[in-house]
Amino acid sequence: MxxxxxxxxxxxxxxxxxxxxxxxxxxxxxxxxxxxxxxxxxxxxxxxxxxxxxxxxxxxxxxxxxxxxxxxxxxxxxxxxxxxxxxxxxxxxxxxxxxxxxxxxxxxxxxxxxxxxxxxxxxxxxxxxxxxxxxxxxxxxxxxxxxxxxxxAVEKVKYKHLYRYIFAYLLLGVALNLLTISPLKHEADFSQQAGVFSARVVVSMFIACCIVLTMNLLFTRLSKRYIFLGRLFLKEIDFYFSVSLPWPAFYDQPFWLRILLLLLIEFVWIIFVSMLLAWSGWQIWFEIYFLICFLPCIGFNYLHVYALWHRDFLMACDMYFRWGTIDKQTHLW
Structure with missing residues (x-):
């Protein structure tokens, strides 16, 4: 019923x-x-x-x-x-x-x-x-x-490519992250008075990036297949919305190995950015410093979300065609 x-x-x-x-x-x-x-x-x-x-x-x-x-x-x-x-x-x-x-x-x-x-x-x-x-x-x-x-009534496709859809999602996510971590600029562990290229600042920034990445990955677990199916019905997306994955070799590795590689790259990247800022003598806002340090995690999150949503889109397409067949059979009855 x-x-x-x-x-x-x-x-x-x-x-x-x-x-x-x-x-x-x-x-x-x-x-x-x-x-x-x-x-x-x-x-x-x-x-x-x-x-x-x-x-x-x-x-x-x-x-x-x-x-x-x-x-x-x-x-x-x-x-x-x-x-x-x-x-x-x-x-x-x-x-x-x-x-x-x-x-x-x-x-x-x-x-x-x-x-x-x-x-x-x-x-x-x-x-x-x-x-x-x-x-x-x-x-x-x-x-x-x-x-x-x-x-x-949609006269043209609203979302042409999945990567644009993900960029909008990541942009909001980054804005939310920056608002949430902004108060850390007042903490002693993130104080730049002793210089950004100090062990305390580097380790604190690494831990902050790991925590923020974990929260972002947790929220990506929500499935989009019914959302994509609804957008297919509304003709806001078409079947060329996501044709293939952007970097197949990335997905050939198990998730735990990808995370370990990311953590290694992230730590080296934070050291490099901190060293560059210390050498140049530039003074930048804490939020910009965090955003630059967080770039490898943003790239990882993009690839991770792309794989999840690409799979959800393929499932939505399958459900769309199945529903078309069921709907035709229902009309015959």
């Missing part, structure tokens, strides 16, 4: 809300730890930026997911019979605009909290409110995206 929409989202929401709590706790917790276990009013920009990126990631592919559900008739959508999408709703539900507005409103909430309460009492309400606030807006936007699926 096909579940109706209301029953399905009740089950889905029981999974989404705990997931949001876990993700927000991890990211805000890392920022809090990197900031010396304290918050102040200057952190409002960083905190709102972190929550804003998390919110954008949670809604950006919603339309594609519900396109997959609608086309495959996995859910009874009679709940939306007669519902129309207004131009205002369509405009404000755009992922970029919705995320910007969300970030601004959330910044006002955090900023107001620091005015009313001491900084020490802001953490617990922030951790409690953030996931619920994301979920509340997410729940409202979900209905808008479902309405958009019925009227979706």
């Amino acid at each position: 096909i579940p109706d929409y209301l029953k399905f989202i009740r089950i889905q929401d029981k999974k989404i809300l705990p997931f949001l709590f876990v993700v927000v706790f991890i990211m805000i917790g890392f920022y809090w730890k990197n900031n010396g276990y304290k918050f102040n009013q200057n952190d409002t920009y960083y905190l709102s930026g972190i929550i804003g990126i998390l919110f954008f990631n949670s809604i950006y592919e919603l339309k594609a997911f519900w396109a997959y559900k609608c086309v495959t008739k996995a859910i009874d959508f009679s709940f939306f019979s007669g519902s129309k999408l207004s131009k205002t709703e369509a405009s404000f539900s755009h992922p970029f605009l919705a995320s910007i507005l969300f970030t601004v409103v959330f910044w006002l909430i955090i900023w107001s909290s620091f005015l009313v309460h001491p900084a020490i009492y802001v953490l617990i309400p922030l951790l409690a409110i953030s996931p619920i606030f994301i979920y509340g807006v997410f729940r409202n936007l979900r209905t808008s995206y479902i309405k958009q699926v019925a009227t979706a």
Whole structure:
């Protein structure tokens, strides 16, 4: 029996809300730890930026997911019979605009909290409110995206190549990483007063890069096959979206060996960058220093994500053709 929409989202929401709590706790917790276990009013920009990126990631592919559900008739959508999408709703539900507005409103909430309460009492309400606030807006936007699926009309392919799709993903990931590690510039272990080419700074930067890479790899485990299937149904991508892997020899090696090689390259790279900066006498921001040191990990993450999403895309293509066959047989019945 096909579940109706209301029953399905009740089950889905029981999974989404705990997931949001876990993700927000991890990211805000890392920022809090990197900031010396304290918050102040200057952190409002960083905190709102972190929550804003998390919110954008949670809604950006919603339309594609519900396109997959609608086309495959996995859910009874009679709940939306007669519902129309207004131009205002369509405009404000755009992922970029919705995320910007969300970030601004959330910044006002955090900023107001620091005015009313001491900084020490802001953490617990922030951790409690953030996931619920994301979920509340997410729940409202979900209905808008479902309405958009019925009227979706794509005149040309939206995403021509998988590497562009991954670049956008990595760009957001790097922005989130920089916001999270930014407070480390005040830590003694990352102080450049003794020079960037010191054992303490090099080892601390290596450990920071390893931790950030681990977090990035954990979040790549979420499958994209249903998202890609939805985008195929919406004609936002075609079957040339990902033809082959960029560096086949890289994937011939086992994962543990790739990680060991990366760690070796990463450590040597940090030493080289630190030595170059010490020799040149350049003074750069901590965030730029971290970003340069993190480049090998970004390259590894790109290749790793490409392999995972290439496989998910091939599975989506297979499901697309299978659904076409099933749909034709259903019409014959």
